[in-house]
Amino acid sequence: MATDKVSLKLLVNKSNRTVLFAEAGKDFVDFLFHILALPVGTVIQLLTKSGMVGSLGNLYGSVEKLNDVYIESSKKEILLKPKAPSCVSEIPLILPETSSDSTPKTYYRCSNSSYSTCSNYVAEDRSTKCPRCNNSMNETFTLVKPLDGNPTAAAASAAESNSKGGFVHGVVTYMVMDDLEVKPMSTISSFTLLTQFNVKEIGHLEEKVVSLGMDEGIKLLRTSFHSKKVLTDVFLDDE
Structure with missing residues:
Protein backbone atom coordinates (compact mmCIF):
# COMPACT_ATOMS: atom_id res chain seq x y z
CA MET A 1 0.00 0.00 0.00
CA ALA A 2 1.03 3.64 0.37
CA THR A 3 4.23 4.77 2.02
CA ASP A 4 4.69 7.65 4.50
CA LYS A 5 3.03 10.93 3.70
CA VAL A 6 4.83 13.69 1.82
CA SER A 7 4.89 17.24 3.20
CA LEU A 8 4.86 20.49 1.28
CA LYS A 9 4.52 24.16 2.17
CA LEU A 10 1.77 26.20 0.52
CA LEU A 11 1.78 29.96 0.09
CA VAL A 12 -1.88 30.93 0.38
CA ASN A 13 -3.56 34.20 -0.54
CA LYS A 14 -5.98 34.66 2.35
CA SER A 15 -8.07 37.27 0.54
CA ASN A 16 -9.40 34.79 -2.04
CA ARG A 17 -8.36 31.46 -0.41
CA THR A 18 -6.20 30.28 -3.28
CA VAL A 19 -2.76 28.67 -3.39
CA LEU A 20 -0.19 30.84 -5.17
CA PHE A 21 2.40 28.06 -5.21
CA ALA A 22 3.83 25.23 -3.14
CA GLU A 23 7.40 24.88 -1.94
CA ALA A 24 8.16 21.21 -2.45
CA GLY A 25 11.02 18.74 -2.32
CA LYS A 26 12.02 15.86 -4.53
CA ASP A 27 9.44 13.46 -3.08
CA PHE A 28 6.40 15.53 -4.11
CA VAL A 29 7.77 16.41 -7.56
CA ASP A 30 8.63 12.75 -8.15
CA PHE A 31 5.04 11.89 -7.26
CA LEU A 32 3.70 14.41 -9.78
CA PHE A 33 5.97 13.16 -12.56
CA HIS A 34 5.11 9.60 -11.58
CA ILE A 35 1.51 10.37 -12.61
CA LEU A 36 2.71 10.99 -16.18
CA ALA A 37 4.25 7.50 -16.28
CA LEU A 38 1.05 5.71 -15.23
CA PRO A 39 -0.66 3.66 -17.96
CA VAL A 40 -4.24 4.71 -18.72
CA GLY A 41 -5.58 1.40 -17.40
CA THR A 42 -3.87 1.98 -14.05
CA VAL A 43 -5.34 5.50 -13.81
CA ILE A 44 -8.84 4.09 -14.38
CA GLN A 45 -8.22 1.46 -11.68
CA LEU A 46 -7.15 4.15 -9.20
CA LEU A 47 -10.04 6.52 -9.91
CA THR A 48 -12.62 3.76 -10.51
CA LYS A 49 -14.70 3.74 -13.68
CA SER A 50 -17.40 5.97 -12.16
CA GLY A 51 -14.80 8.56 -11.18
CA MET A 52 -13.40 8.92 -14.68
CA VAL A 53 -14.20 11.99 -16.75
CA GLY A 54 -15.39 11.17 -20.28
CA SER A 55 -15.78 7.69 -21.77
CA LEU A 56 -12.58 5.82 -20.90
CA GLY A 57 -14.29 4.24 -17.89
CA ASN A 58 -16.86 2.70 -20.22
CA LEU A 59 -14.09 1.36 -22.46
CA TYR A 60 -12.37 -0.20 -19.45
CA GLY A 61 -15.67 -1.72 -18.30
CA SER A 62 -16.24 -3.24 -21.75
CA VAL A 63 -12.95 -5.13 -21.54
CA GLU A 64 -13.85 -6.34 -18.03
CA LYS A 65 -17.13 -7.81 -19.27
CA LEU A 66 -15.72 -9.70 -22.25
CA ASN A 67 -15.12 -13.38 -21.54
CA ASP A 68 -12.51 -15.69 -23.03
CA VAL A 69 -14.70 -16.40 -26.05
CA TYR A 70 -14.01 -12.90 -27.32
CA ILE A 71 -10.65 -11.93 -25.87
CA GLU A 72 -7.59 -13.90 -24.76
CA SER A 73 -7.23 -13.82 -20.98
CA SER A 74 -3.55 -12.82 -21.13
CA LYS A 75 -4.34 -9.91 -23.45
CA LYS A 76 -7.23 -8.87 -21.20
CA GLU A 77 -4.86 -8.74 -18.23
CA ILE A 78 -2.51 -6.45 -20.15
CA LEU A 79 -5.34 -3.97 -20.74
CA LEU A 80 -6.89 -4.08 -17.27
CA LYS A 81 -3.70 -4.28 -15.20
CA PRO A 82 -0.93 -2.68 -17.26
CA LYS A 83 2.54 -2.33 -15.77
CA ALA A 84 4.15 1.06 -15.30
CA PRO A 85 7.74 1.62 -16.48
CA SER A 86 10.40 0.09 -14.23
CA CYS A 87 11.65 3.53 -13.12
CA VAL A 88 8.35 4.08 -11.28
CA SER A 89 9.29 1.34 -8.81
CA GLU A 90 12.08 3.62 -7.55
CA ILE A 91 9.58 6.21 -6.33
CA PRO A 92 7.90 6.20 -2.88
CA LEU A 93 4.36 5.57 -4.03
CA ILE A 94 1.64 7.68 -2.46
CA LEU A 95 -1.01 6.12 -4.66
CA PRO A 96 -2.18 2.61 -3.73
CA GLU A 97 -0.64 -0.26 -5.64
CA THR A 98 -2.94 -1.70 -8.30
CA SER A 99 -0.89 -4.82 -8.97
CA SER A 100 2.03 -6.69 -7.49
CA ASP A 101 5.00 -8.20 -9.25
CA SER A 102 5.28 -10.71 -6.39
CA LYS A 145 9.94 -15.50 -7.55
CA PRO A 146 12.32 -16.17 -4.63
CA LEU A 147 11.73 -14.31 -1.39
CA ASP A 148 14.32 -11.75 -0.36
CA GLY A 149 16.36 -13.43 2.35
CA ASN A 150 18.15 -10.27 3.42
CA PRO A 151 15.66 -7.68 4.71
CA THR A 152 18.47 -5.41 5.90
CA ALA A 153 19.92 -5.23 2.41
CA ALA A 154 16.44 -4.62 1.00
CA ALA A 155 15.89 -1.72 3.39
CA ALA A 156 19.28 -0.24 2.49
CA SER A 157 18.50 -0.58 -1.19
CA ALA A 158 15.14 1.15 -0.70
CA ALA A 159 16.77 4.00 1.22
CA GLU A 160 19.34 4.49 -1.54
CA SER A 161 16.59 4.37 -4.15
CA ASN A 162 14.60 7.04 -2.30
CA SER A 163 17.59 9.41 -2.24
CA LYS A 164 18.97 8.79 -5.72
CA GLY A 165 16.13 7.26 -7.72
CA GLY A 166 12.97 8.82 -9.08
CA PHE A 167 12.91 11.55 -11.70
CA VAL A 168 14.43 14.73 -10.25
CA HIS A 169 17.48 15.56 -8.15
CA GLY A 170 17.06 15.92 -4.41
CA VAL A 171 19.37 18.89 -3.86
CA VAL A 172 16.87 21.38 -5.30
CA THR A 173 13.74 22.92 -3.79
CA TYR A 174 10.96 23.16 -6.32
CA MET A 175 8.08 25.56 -6.86
CA VAL A 176 4.82 23.89 -7.84
CA MET A 177 2.12 26.22 -9.13
CA ASP A 178 -1.57 25.79 -8.42
CA ASP A 179 -1.99 24.35 -11.93
CA LEU A 180 0.90 21.88 -11.27
CA GLU A 181 3.52 23.69 -13.35
CA VAL A 182 6.89 22.78 -11.80
CA LYS A 183 10.03 24.95 -11.76
CA PRO A 184 13.13 25.36 -9.57
CA MET A 185 12.56 27.58 -6.53
CA SER A 186 14.33 30.94 -6.25
CA THR A 187 13.84 34.17 -4.32
CA ILE A 188 13.66 36.19 -7.53
CA SER A 189 10.98 33.96 -9.04
CA SER A 190 8.96 34.20 -5.79
CA PHE A 191 8.94 38.02 -5.88
CA THR A 192 8.11 37.97 -9.59
CA LEU A 193 5.11 35.75 -8.92
CA LEU A 194 3.82 38.05 -6.19
CA THR A 195 3.84 40.88 -8.72
CA GLN A 196 2.24 38.64 -11.33
CA PHE A 197 -0.58 37.72 -8.94
CA ASN A 198 -1.00 41.39 -7.99
CA VAL A 199 -0.30 40.75 -4.31
CA LYS A 200 0.12 44.20 -2.75
CA GLU A 201 -0.07 43.34 0.92
CA ILE A 202 2.28 40.71 2.36
CA GLY A 203 -0.13 40.45 5.27
CA HIS A 204 -2.64 38.81 2.91
CA LEU A 205 -0.31 35.83 2.57
CA GLU A 206 0.11 32.88 4.89
CA GLU A 207 2.18 29.73 4.86
CA LYS A 208 0.40 26.44 5.32
CA VAL A 209 2.15 23.08 5.71
CA VAL A 210 0.11 20.16 4.42
CA SER A 211 0.61 16.42 4.01
CA LEU A 212 -0.09 14.36 0.92
CA GLY A 213 -1.07 10.78 1.60
CA MET A 214 -3.05 8.18 -0.30
CA ASP A 215 -6.42 10.00 -0.02
CA GLU A 216 -4.95 13.32 -1.11
CA GLY A 217 -2.97 11.59 -3.88
CA ILE A 218 -6.12 10.07 -5.36
CA LYS A 219 -7.92 13.41 -5.06
CA LEU A 220 -5.03 15.23 -6.73
CA LEU A 221 -4.97 12.73 -9.58
CA ARG A 222 -8.71 13.08 -10.15
CA THR A 223 -8.68 16.88 -9.81
CA SER A 224 -5.79 17.29 -12.27
CA PHE A 225 -8.04 16.06 -15.09
CA HIS A 226 -10.51 18.95 -14.86
CA SER A 227 -9.04 21.80 -12.77
CA LYS A 228 -6.50 24.59 -13.28
CA LYS A 229 -6.28 25.19 -9.50
CA VAL A 230 -5.44 21.71 -8.32
CA LEU A 231 -3.61 22.54 -5.08
CA THR A 232 -6.40 24.89 -4.00
CA ASP A 233 -9.09 22.31 -4.73
CA VAL A 234 -7.23 19.49 -2.96
CA PHE A 235 -5.97 21.27 0.16
CA LEU A 236 -8.27 24.28 0.76
CA ASP A 237 -11.73 23.30 -0.50
CA ASP A 238 -12.56 21.29 2.64
CA GLU A 239 -11.81 24.17 4.99
Whole structure:
Protein backbone atom coordinates (compact mmCIF):
# COMPACT_ATOMS: atom_id res chain seq x y z
CA MET A 1 0.00 0.00 0.00
CA ALA A 2 1.03 3.64 0.37
CA THR A 3 4.23 4.77 2.02
CA ASP A 4 4.69 7.65 4.50
CA LYS A 5 3.03 10.93 3.70
CA VAL A 6 4.83 13.69 1.82
CA SER A 7 4.89 17.24 3.20
CA LEU A 8 4.86 20.49 1.28
CA LYS A 9 4.52 24.16 2.17
CA LEU A 10 1.77 26.20 0.52
CA LEU A 11 1.78 29.96 0.09
CA VAL A 12 -1.88 30.93 0.38
CA ASN A 13 -3.56 34.20 -0.54
CA LYS A 14 -5.98 34.66 2.35
CA SER A 15 -8.07 37.27 0.54
CA ASN A 16 -9.40 34.79 -2.04
CA ARG A 17 -8.36 31.46 -0.41
CA THR A 18 -6.20 30.28 -3.28
CA VAL A 19 -2.76 28.67 -3.39
CA LEU A 20 -0.19 30.84 -5.17
CA PHE A 21 2.40 28.06 -5.21
CA ALA A 22 3.83 25.23 -3.14
CA GLU A 23 7.40 24.88 -1.94
CA ALA A 24 8.16 21.21 -2.45
CA GLY A 25 11.02 18.74 -2.32
CA LYS A 26 12.02 15.86 -4.53
CA ASP A 27 9.44 13.46 -3.08
CA PHE A 28 6.40 15.53 -4.11
CA VAL A 29 7.77 16.41 -7.56
CA ASP A 30 8.63 12.75 -8.15
CA PHE A 31 5.04 11.89 -7.26
CA LEU A 32 3.70 14.41 -9.78
CA PHE A 33 5.97 13.16 -12.56
CA HIS A 34 5.11 9.60 -11.58
CA ILE A 35 1.51 10.37 -12.61
CA LEU A 36 2.71 10.99 -16.18
CA ALA A 37 4.25 7.50 -16.28
CA LEU A 38 1.05 5.71 -15.23
CA PRO A 39 -0.66 3.66 -17.96
CA VAL A 40 -4.24 4.71 -18.72
CA GLY A 41 -5.58 1.40 -17.40
CA THR A 42 -3.87 1.98 -14.05
CA VAL A 43 -5.34 5.50 -13.81
CA ILE A 44 -8.84 4.09 -14.38
CA GLN A 45 -8.22 1.46 -11.68
CA LEU A 46 -7.15 4.15 -9.20
CA LEU A 47 -10.04 6.52 -9.91
CA THR A 48 -12.62 3.76 -10.51
CA LYS A 49 -14.70 3.74 -13.68
CA SER A 50 -17.40 5.97 -12.16
CA GLY A 51 -14.80 8.56 -11.18
CA MET A 52 -13.40 8.92 -14.68
CA VAL A 53 -14.20 11.99 -16.75
CA GLY A 54 -15.39 11.17 -20.28
CA SER A 55 -15.78 7.69 -21.77
CA LEU A 56 -12.58 5.82 -20.90
CA GLY A 57 -14.29 4.24 -17.89
CA ASN A 58 -16.86 2.70 -20.22
CA LEU A 59 -14.09 1.36 -22.46
CA TYR A 60 -12.37 -0.20 -19.45
CA GLY A 61 -15.67 -1.72 -18.30
CA SER A 62 -16.24 -3.24 -21.75
CA VAL A 63 -12.95 -5.13 -21.54
CA GLU A 64 -13.85 -6.34 -18.03
CA LYS A 65 -17.13 -7.81 -19.27
CA LEU A 66 -15.72 -9.70 -22.25
CA ASN A 67 -15.12 -13.38 -21.54
CA ASP A 68 -12.51 -15.69 -23.03
CA VAL A 69 -14.70 -16.40 -26.05
CA TYR A 70 -14.01 -12.90 -27.32
CA ILE A 71 -10.65 -11.93 -25.87
CA GLU A 72 -7.59 -13.90 -24.76
CA SER A 73 -7.23 -13.82 -20.98
CA SER A 74 -3.55 -12.82 -21.13
CA LYS A 75 -4.34 -9.91 -23.45
CA LYS A 76 -7.23 -8.87 -21.20
CA GLU A 77 -4.86 -8.74 -18.23
CA ILE A 78 -2.51 -6.45 -20.15
CA LEU A 79 -5.34 -3.97 -20.74
CA LEU A 80 -6.89 -4.08 -17.27
CA LYS A 81 -3.70 -4.28 -15.20
CA PRO A 82 -0.93 -2.68 -17.26
CA LYS A 83 2.54 -2.33 -15.77
CA ALA A 84 4.15 1.06 -15.30
CA PRO A 85 7.74 1.62 -16.48
CA SER A 86 10.40 0.09 -14.23
CA CYS A 87 11.65 3.53 -13.12
CA VAL A 88 8.35 4.08 -11.28
CA SER A 89 9.29 1.34 -8.81
CA GLU A 90 12.08 3.62 -7.55
CA ILE A 91 9.58 6.21 -6.33
CA PRO A 92 7.90 6.20 -2.88
CA LEU A 93 4.36 5.57 -4.03
CA ILE A 94 1.64 7.68 -2.46
CA LEU A 95 -1.01 6.12 -4.66
CA PRO A 96 -2.18 2.61 -3.73
CA GLU A 97 -0.64 -0.26 -5.64
CA THR A 98 -2.94 -1.70 -8.30
CA SER A 99 -0.89 -4.82 -8.97
CA SER A 100 2.03 -6.69 -7.49
CA ASP A 101 5.00 -8.20 -9.25
CA SER A 102 5.28 -10.71 -6.39
CA THR A 103 2.04 -12.40 -7.48
CA PRO A 104 2.91 -15.75 -9.10
CA LYS A 105 2.24 -15.72 -12.82
CA THR A 106 0.85 -18.67 -14.73
CA TYR A 107 2.67 -20.06 -17.77
CA TYR A 108 1.95 -22.98 -20.07
CA ARG A 109 3.95 -25.71 -21.71
CA CYS A 110 3.27 -28.57 -24.06
CA SER A 111 1.45 -31.55 -22.55
CA ASN A 112 2.80 -33.94 -25.17
CA SER A 113 5.19 -36.38 -23.48
CA SER A 114 6.23 -38.07 -26.74
CA TYR A 115 9.03 -35.57 -27.31
CA SER A 116 11.22 -34.63 -24.37
CA THR A 117 12.28 -31.40 -26.09
CA CYS A 118 8.69 -30.08 -25.99
CA SER A 119 9.21 -29.16 -22.34
CA ASN A 120 11.84 -26.64 -23.41
CA TYR A 121 9.16 -24.28 -24.64
CA VAL A 122 7.09 -21.93 -22.47
CA ALA A 123 4.05 -19.80 -23.40
CA GLU A 124 1.93 -17.16 -21.67
CA ASP A 125 -1.20 -18.14 -23.61
CA ARG A 126 -2.60 -21.67 -23.33
CA SER A 127 -3.81 -21.62 -26.96
CA THR A 128 -0.23 -21.30 -28.29
CA LYS A 129 0.97 -24.18 -30.46
CA CYS A 130 4.14 -26.04 -29.53
CA PRO A 131 6.84 -25.30 -32.12
CA ARG A 132 8.12 -28.90 -31.79
CA CYS A 133 4.94 -30.97 -32.22
CA ASN A 134 2.21 -28.37 -32.92
CA ASN A 135 0.26 -29.55 -29.88
CA SER A 136 -1.54 -26.99 -27.71
CA MET A 137 0.61 -25.67 -24.89
CA ASN A 138 -2.06 -26.00 -22.20
CA GLU A 139 -0.26 -27.66 -19.30
CA THR A 140 -0.19 -25.16 -16.45
CA PHE A 141 2.83 -24.38 -14.31
CA THR A 142 3.68 -21.37 -12.17
CA LEU A 143 6.84 -19.32 -11.95
CA VAL A 144 7.42 -18.24 -8.35
CA LYS A 145 9.94 -15.50 -7.55
CA PRO A 146 12.32 -16.17 -4.63
CA LEU A 147 11.73 -14.31 -1.39
CA ASP A 148 14.32 -11.75 -0.36
CA GLY A 149 16.36 -13.43 2.35
CA ASN A 150 18.15 -10.27 3.42
CA PRO A 151 15.66 -7.68 4.71
CA THR A 152 18.47 -5.41 5.90
CA ALA A 153 19.92 -5.23 2.41
CA ALA A 154 16.44 -4.62 1.00
CA ALA A 155 15.89 -1.72 3.39
CA ALA A 156 19.28 -0.24 2.49
CA SER A 157 18.50 -0.58 -1.19
CA ALA A 158 15.14 1.15 -0.70
CA ALA A 159 16.77 4.00 1.22
CA GLU A 160 19.34 4.49 -1.54
CA SER A 161 16.59 4.37 -4.15
CA ASN A 162 14.60 7.04 -2.30
CA SER A 163 17.59 9.41 -2.24
CA LYS A 164 18.97 8.79 -5.72
CA GLY A 165 16.13 7.26 -7.72
CA GLY A 166 12.97 8.82 -9.08
CA PHE A 167 12.91 11.55 -11.70
CA VAL A 168 14.43 14.73 -10.25
CA HIS A 169 17.48 15.56 -8.15
CA GLY A 170 17.06 15.92 -4.41
CA VAL A 171 19.37 18.89 -3.86
CA VAL A 172 16.87 21.38 -5.30
CA THR A 173 13.74 22.92 -3.79
CA TYR A 174 10.96 23.16 -6.32
CA MET A 175 8.08 25.56 -6.86
CA VAL A 176 4.82 23.89 -7.84
CA MET A 177 2.12 26.22 -9.13
CA ASP A 178 -1.57 25.79 -8.42
CA ASP A 179 -1.99 24.35 -11.93
CA LEU A 180 0.90 21.88 -11.27
CA GLU A 181 3.52 23.69 -13.35
CA VAL A 182 6.89 22.78 -11.80
CA LYS A 183 10.03 24.95 -11.76
CA PRO A 184 13.13 25.36 -9.57
CA MET A 185 12.56 27.58 -6.53
CA SER A 186 14.33 30.94 -6.25
CA THR A 187 13.84 34.17 -4.32
CA ILE A 188 13.66 36.19 -7.53
CA SER A 189 10.98 33.96 -9.04
CA SER A 190 8.96 34.20 -5.79
CA PHE A 191 8.94 38.02 -5.88
CA THR A 192 8.11 37.97 -9.59
CA LEU A 193 5.11 35.75 -8.92
CA LEU A 194 3.82 38.05 -6.19
CA THR A 195 3.84 40.88 -8.72
CA GLN A 196 2.24 38.64 -11.33
CA PHE A 197 -0.58 37.72 -8.94
CA ASN A 198 -1.00 41.39 -7.99
CA VAL A 199 -0.30 40.75 -4.31
CA LYS A 200 0.12 44.20 -2.75
CA GLU A 201 -0.07 43.34 0.92
CA ILE A 202 2.28 40.71 2.36
CA GLY A 203 -0.13 40.45 5.27
CA HIS A 204 -2.64 38.81 2.91
CA LEU A 205 -0.31 35.83 2.57
CA GLU A 206 0.11 32.88 4.89
CA GLU A 207 2.18 29.73 4.86
CA LYS A 208 0.40 26.44 5.32
CA VAL A 209 2.15 23.08 5.71
CA VAL A 210 0.11 20.16 4.42
CA SER A 211 0.61 16.42 4.01
CA LEU A 212 -0.09 14.36 0.92
CA GLY A 213 -1.07 10.78 1.60
CA MET A 214 -3.05 8.18 -0.30
CA ASP A 215 -6.42 10.00 -0.02
CA GLU A 216 -4.95 13.32 -1.11
CA GLY A 217 -2.97 11.59 -3.88
CA ILE A 218 -6.12 10.07 -5.36
CA LYS A 219 -7.92 13.41 -5.06
CA LEU A 220 -5.03 15.23 -6.73
CA LEU A 221 -4.97 12.73 -9.58
CA ARG A 222 -8.71 13.08 -10.15
CA THR A 223 -8.68 16.88 -9.81
CA SER A 224 -5.79 17.29 -12.27
CA PHE A 225 -8.04 16.06 -15.09
CA HIS A 226 -10.51 18.95 -14.86
CA SER A 227 -9.04 21.80 -12.77
CA LYS A 228 -6.50 24.59 -13.28
CA LYS A 229 -6.28 25.19 -9.50
CA VAL A 230 -5.44 21.71 -8.32
CA LEU A 231 -3.61 22.54 -5.08
CA THR A 232 -6.40 24.89 -4.00
CA ASP A 233 -9.09 22.31 -4.73
CA VAL A 234 -7.23 19.49 -2.96
CA PHE A 235 -5.97 21.27 0.16
CA LEU A 236 -8.27 24.28 0.76
CA ASP A 237 -11.73 23.30 -0.50
CA ASP A 238 -12.56 21.29 2.64
CA GLU A 239 -11.81 24.17 4.99
